[in-house]
Amino acid sequence: MAEKQGHSADRSETKATKGAERERAAQEAWAEIHDASRAHDERTERLKAARLARLAGQDG
Structure with a gap:
């Protein structure tokens, strides 16, 4: 019986x-x-900032 308790x-x-x-x-x-x-x-975020900077450069 003790063995079963130990197993449990x-x-x-x-x-x-x-x-x-x-x-x-x-x-x-x-x-x-x-x-x-x-x-x-x-x-x-980094790529979006680069894209926006590139687009801003094209407009000017």
């Missing part, structure tokens, strides 16, 4: 560990998504 505790610990690992992986994935989105937005 091991399963609970393993389940908690896997859950923590999944949570960490999800946080890393979201961080990568946010970083990529931020980089995209910055690149878009």
